[in-house]
Amino acid sequence: ELPEKVTIWEVGPRDGLQNESEVVPTAVKLEFVNRLNAAGLPVVETTSFVHPKWVPQLSDAAEVLDGLARKPGVRYPALVPNERGLERALSAGVEDVAVFASATESFAERNLNSSFDQQFAAFRPVVRKALEAGVRVRGYLSMVFGDPWEGQVSAERVVSAGRRLLEMGCDQISLGDTIGVATPGQVEAVLRAFRAADVPIGRIGVHFHDTYGQALANTYAALRMGVSTVDSSAGGLGGCPYAGSATGNLATEDLVWMLQGLGIEHGVDLKMLVDTSTWMGEQLGKPSPSPVVKALAR
Numbered sequence: 001e002l003p004e005k006v007t008i009w010e011v012g013p014r015d016g017l018q019n020e021s022e023v024v025p026t027a028v029k030l031e032f033v034n035r036l037n038a039a040g041l042p043v044v045e046t047t048s049f050v051h052p053k054w055v056p057q058l059s060d061a062a063e064v065l066d067g068l069a070r071k072p073g074v075r076y077p078a079l080v081p082n083e084r085g086l087e088r089a090l091s092a093g094v095e096d097v098a099v100f101a102s103a104t105e106s107f108a109e110r111n112l113n114s115s116f117d118q119q120f121a122a123f124r125p126v127v128r129k130a131l132e133a134g135v136r137v138r139g140y141l142s143m144v145f146g147d148p149w150e151g152q153v154s155a156e157r158v159v160s161a162g163r164r165l166l167e168m169g170c171d172q173i174s175l176g177d178t179i180g181v182a183t184p185g186q187v188e189a190v191l192r193a194f195r196a197a198d199v200p201i202g203r204i205g206v207h208f209h210d211t212y213g214q215a216l217a218n219t220y221a222a223l224r225m226g227v228s229t230v231d232s233s234a235g236g237l238g239g240c241p242y243a244g245s246a247t248g249n250l251a252t253e254d255l256v257w258m259l260q261g262l263g264i265e266h267g268v269d270l271k272m273l274v275d276t277s278t279w280m281g282e283q284l285g286k287p288s289p290s291p292v293v294k295a296l297a298r
């Protein structure tokens, strides 16, 4: 059963730009967000209040939020790794944050300098303080479908980690295929495991990277299971600096093309989006890898 409507959670300015070797000027980031707004995206994940030494590409997080021309009804989440990050995000006026945990021990260590259990203990006060400040919190879970150091990750482990994020107050979890290795049967199995554990499907989003070209097939499998929030990045920008083998996210244009064909409501103007990714490709000096961008760009 496919959903009637899908919320596209655009992560290009955050997941996309955090992985570019070049640091994009703040003004270009702001124009990028404005263009995504104009194209109708309901959620634009804007930046990240992580340690500037870890991700120098997003060290202008406060400036970006300060310069933002907020469009009514649009959400502009920012990532926060810890209490320090939340403080910085709150002073910048965020209304939406996301914490990010790993389903595996190895990636918790590399991405957060933390152990698997420690990361949840550290996030608990972050989530509590965010909620007290009236801020919504999303919880990412990385390495859900495979980990470069540990290999396979069991669905049982993923469900238990996901429930920890929901129980501490995240309103939604996003299941991350950080290195893009998932295939559709696996997606279905993980979602079935969440269903068996009584986690409402509405509280689950999916976040696929396209390393092995499976992101769209995986998304379709998730839609068939009733998922209605899908993460993607304009033009397929992205990756993760702490997981070397990862490439870009599912391209928003590829997602929109499929949703359009399936008759699923999404609210995005595909032409404006393609123009945006073409422009961004010029800024970065490399064209978008998205087949839909290539097919539609003039």
Ligand code: HMG
Residues within 6 Å of the ligand: 015, 018, 048, 049, 050, 051, 052, 054, 055, 079, 081, 082, 084, 085, 086, 088, 100, 111, 112, 113, 140, 141, 142, 143, 175, 176, 177, 178, 207, 239, 240, 241, 242
């Ligand atoms: P750490 O070195 O363990 O930090 O890093 P610490 O707590 O020991 O603090 C060391 C110093 O950093 C202190 O300063 C802190 O104040 C400062 P000092 O007292 O020495 O002067 N500090 C900060 N400064 C600014 N902002 C902060 C902050 N925190 C501490 N937030 C830390 C721990 C979590 C900070 C670090 O590991 C980090 O920043 N990690 C972020 C890594 C990252 O951004 N990864 C990419 C995002 S996740 C992702 O892409 C996956 C996703 O897309 C889903 C998927 O695909 O799976 C979401």
Ligand code: MG
Residues within 6 Å of the ligand: 015, 176, 178, 207, 209, 239, 240
């Ligand atoms: Mg990602």
